[in-house]
Amino acid sequence: MLLHLGNIPLLVVSSSDAAREILKTHDLIFSNRPKSSVASGIYDCKDIAFCPYGEYWRQVKSICVHHLLSNRKVQSFRSVREEEVSLMMDKIKKCCFYEKSVVNLSEMFASLTNDVICRVGLGRKYSDGDESGRKFKEVLERLGVLLGGFNVGEFIPWLVWIKYVDGLNGKVRRVAKEIDEFLEFVVKEHKDEKRRKGINEDFVDVLLEIQRNGEGGFALDAISIKALILVCVVFSFSFGSDGF
Known part of the structure; x- marks a missing residue:
């Protein structure tokens, strides 16, 4: 039809x-996906979800598949999953036996998912009252609303000017700025060798290593790194908990 x-x-x-x-x-x-003005405003569609099909897309897809989603990589983080499940069980036990409170399993499982993803992708958790995590969660929720919203200019091209009148363009710029500030902090934190000493390698470390070594002759710039972190790691978060 x-x-x-x-x-x-x-x-x-x-x-x-x-x-x-x-x-x-x-x-x-x-x-190819239809072009989105919102997605274009976030790192110019250099991520794996919104970039057009071509050599760049094939390269970044290969990076994500081999360094984040491969069976070997998934198994390498088994201890992280087991540790976070154990922590969740301890929380449930505390609620049931000591606090005698109702357990919201939806929030518990959402928090578990987010904590595992954060540790695997970003190297640490952004929950349990973490201020930067709470702020970034709010930004991502706003981005989700923008991505799912109706932009009349994408369906009727001669009305594209409306996004400058209804505030959409300004909202996208503000969200993009806040996202970039957070991801820039994450990248700088991973570049600090003293702080990273003794911490297991995560997805951000892998991307920075590929950038330094020029793996496969592919130039991975700072914008591409942050775009891949945003889509491959951050967009995997669940928003049913008080953390991410």
Whole structure:
């Protein structure tokens, strides 16, 4: 079924045969996402989620698959997962046996997920009352609203000027600035060898190592590093807890 949202054609895939044609047979034709002005305002779409299909996308995808999502890498962080599960069980035990309070398992599991992701991706947790983590969570929630919002200029191009009137452009700039400040802090923290001594290697360390060594002849600049951290690590967070 073909729909039109403004000037944009939208194909609704409603059968397995059509899905196979799009996702397998002609996947390259449909590999790009529609251009988003919000995503473009956040590191100019240099992340793996929003950048157009091409050599750059293949390179950053390879980095994420091999250094974050491979079986070997996942297994290397088994101790982190076990430790965080143990801490969660201790919290549940404390609530049940000592405080006699109701346990919100949704918040517990969201907090567990966020803590594991933070330690694997960023090297430490940003929860348990962490001020920077709390502020960044608020920024990400605002970004989520912007990404999921309706931007009339993306569907009716001659109305693109509206984003300068309704405040969308300003909101994107403010969110982008706050995100960049946090991720710049994370990157600088990882570059501090004295502070990093004795800490297990995480995804940010891997990206910085690739940048230093020029792995595969691929130039990974500071913007690309922060964009990959944002999408591969931060966008994986769950927002059901008081932490990230």
